[in-house]
Amino acid sequence: MRLEVAVSKKFESFTLKADFTVTAQRCGVFGPSGSGKSTLMHLLAGLLTPDEGRISLAGEAMFDSAKNIDLRPEERRIGVVFQHSHLFPHLNVQRNLFYGWKRTPEAERRIASDALIKVLNLEHLLERGVGSLSGGEKQRVALARTVLACPRLILMDEPLTGLDEQLKYQIIPYLKKVFAEFDIPLLFISHSLQEMRLLTEEVLVFEKGRVEESMPVDELARNHLTTSNRGYANFLSLYDPCPQGDLWRYRWGEESLISTESGIDGENLFELGSKDITLFKKHPQATSARNLIACSVVGVFGDGNRVGVELSCAGGGRLISQIVPESVRELDIREGVQVIAVIKASALRRLC
Template sequence: MLSLDIELRRHAFDLVAQLELNGSVTGLFGPSGSGKSSLLGIIAGLVRPQRGRLVLDGETLYDGASGVYLPPHRRRIGLVFQDSQLFPHYSVKGNLLYGFKQTPPNQRRFRFDDIVDLLGLGPLLNAHPRKISGGEKQRVALGRSLLASPRLLLLDEPLASLDQGLKAQILPFLQRIRDELQLPMIYVSHALSEILHLTDQLVLIKQGRIRAAGALQDILQNPQTDHAAPLGLDNTLPVTIESHDVEGGCTLARFRDLRLALPLREQLTIGQVAYVSIQRGEVALCRQAVPGLSIQNQVPGRIIRIEPYGESVAVRIDAGAPLVAEITPRACRELDLKEGEAVYCLIKTRSFSYLIEQTRGDFKLSGA
């Protein structure tokens, strides 16, 4: 259990955060510059806040009032960055042994061979870091961190420097760490689809403030707050799968009062929650339902707000779920759209993408 209540002040940025995290995987999600790395740095002991308190598993790591400040090497917190930061003059084995040897035997949580097996590092042990791929380097970095026996693992965009193919190769290893080692992790990314492969427990951060914490589904469904828009989660919906129309080539799902036809995914079980998203520009607006149209989703709603959005106009609609359509000012003028008016949202089945997809063990990441 991590309990944090801190204040960090910098010249043009301040971070004020209160958090209670239990011992599972938490995704820390937010736009660039929102303070994600700073928060991890504070937890790891690399960044010292001006005020506050940080307690991990009952041990006080930092307490501004009483002057307690445990240095990073005594916190037993692992940190893996975007670039693996391996020691170039050590072999893979040398890198792995580095943290292992520094940990007293009675504090070691994992056996060397078990971590090598878990991360598939056996064939690489004698290789040098400059001779292995980016994905392999990240696996070694993970192994080195794990072998130092952390009680919490912080992952700061560990896949950001990898291409889609390599990301997909690493994700199953992260899932194995989650499932087999049961090590609490905080996973930072600004790619929600990546986080969702590991957890739906999120902390949303923006401009140095925690905006929401909890299950993504609860965050998106909370009608009292609109966290989706400021965090770029517009049109991200946690839908419940209702049926598969195999002949019709679509999966039918529901979110609150909204019923949707989505691309067919027979592997999704009925009743399961899946996250889907639609780009704003893929939502067309119409005054009436249109008969004889191939577009499967014609969703009635009411316009909540019309606002400028770059060269376009963003129209926010309550359609049983919050939806945003991006249309041209000309279309807005010609339809004579006004706040409070009824409108239909037309969305093609194929315009929906699933935020994570898992097919036959291959992982695909959507762009969200």
Template sequence: MIWPLRRRAPAMPVAAGLGEIHARFKVAHAGFSLDIDVNLPGRGVSALFGHSGSGKTSCLRCFAGLDQPAEGYLQVNGELWQDSARGIFVPAHQRAVGYVFQHANLFTHLSVQRNLDFGLTRIPLAQRRIAREQAVELLGIGHLLERLPGKLSGGEQQRVAIARALLTSPRLLLLDEPLASLDLKRKQEVLPYLERLHAELQIPVVYVSHSPDEVARLADHLVLLEDGRVSASGPLKETLLRADLPFVFEEDAEAVVDASVLAHDARYGLLQVQLPASGISLQLPHAPLPVGTAVRIKIKARDVSLSLQQAEDSSVLNLLPAQVLAVISVTGQAHVLVRVQVGAEQLIARITRYSCDRLHIQPGQSLWAQVKSVSLLSSSCGAGEQA
């Protein structure tokens, strides 16, 4: 959705907090209340993650100014948009916000070109920071400009909606489950373009999703919401490993790791990637990528086993030297999680309590992590494939 802006309210600068987003909202509805206080990075993607009814969309509506909390504060990279204590509230149509919903909400009687023009012409020339050509190229929609929305796939419609939002030159981009209405094929079509926005634009993004894979692939910062409250907030990789969060002990517990491409074995179809600041590498089935390409990979805790000795005859491709950081258990659980350091990165292994006791695993111990499966989430080339 594009707000029909003619002129924006002048930004209200604040001395502190430049380079971050500070949001504090208290909203009471019948049967539900929202009470959050978070600091988010001033660039990159911050994901709001939680089950249905946790308050994700309510948060986004407060960011956009669609809801006015009785108590609220919002500062975006040095601009004050709301402070209920001082009687300040910049209304929705004057906020420099781009908002994309689950459904594209394009004007069906207008061509793609004219939909884009609607976003662009709402903003005075002096305030435009993103050119039409840049948005068209970023979202790969140049060949669609003369089409009507009814002639587009769901993924194409969402790419046009995102481009239209960008043409309002927002200082904050809000994406409310933009892939939820798409099938898997269309999601895979759109995700590389979202990665490009992340890599090439300075605009901070708040991304709402209930999909763990989307969050792991796109986010830098993770905010976990439960019943209208923040149960965790922090850098993605650190937050996924927190032992005090309930999802850590679910089947999908995982670690997200950054790496770079070293080589490709054409004979066996294996991509070799290297972990940062170490000589440690992993192999995974994947098509070739250019050497040096930055990639993000996901390793599930259930796909990591531990051994006191380096196995010499094993079908497991990835045998990594590791050091135990912590052993995490919960009363009544048959399994424990073992958090290990591998180079500059951390992984988690989900093993039985019996195996943990039999191997006498304890913090500080050196051992071998055997990684059975690795998923390539994303790359700077926009590729992503399950290993």
């Protein structure tokens, strides 16, 4: 994907000015509420007209005030998944799904509808009315409806906001599967760093109607470690749980980790907060924590009173722990130093 945007639009209360180029296949637009993210989405989709500027997708101009080009939404073929699914209430699931498909020229229909319906697990819903669907089902139908229109780019405007945690993590794997399988570029708008990290590679940071900077999503997360109190979330893919007493032992690279939460055979996604990883210089002889992992420090970042320590474990696993500068000095933490990461079994939280 190559999306070039240089537009401005003036509103009564604020002015949106965006000037950026996106080349990543899956890009996030991150910013607090009211920073102009949704407005940007409307401008890209052709639902709002910029005052001036230029929008082009893969070299084709969607909008160009200098050349008087302003393609209508249906000509742009940019799909949108809205925050609230906006399924058409007078059509059943099947007819909602195929609304865009029917309006796509036959030559452009490159999505296999049966496969998509299967990936999103919608087969049993086809005949239902949309009023009887749950929140997660609605969002899955909305996603499928947009994907089936075979758009050249999908914009997602906070599609997971408003869903409860559990549902959110049920949908994320579906989303990942769809985007991987059908190879559609994605612009994902959200104010949740977590969703951003799970779904995108690069982010545009939006602040007060302007794109402040563009960076890899992990860098944004690391910046947050040093600037906010919420720390950094490590996402771990753990495999094949087997019971061990009251707990569960998972495979993680060459290591194994013990968690209080049960999972499924195959891949399980876990979250581990940077604050839940304690570092020891020597092996603690007795500890209540169930996981003691030998690793080496590969990097130290942050200059405030919160410091991130990047650790490399056996089998290539990476972790980021958060400590205070004083501990860095006392333990003499620097690149190449061997440490023991101590993690409580209950600190590993299963997402999906």
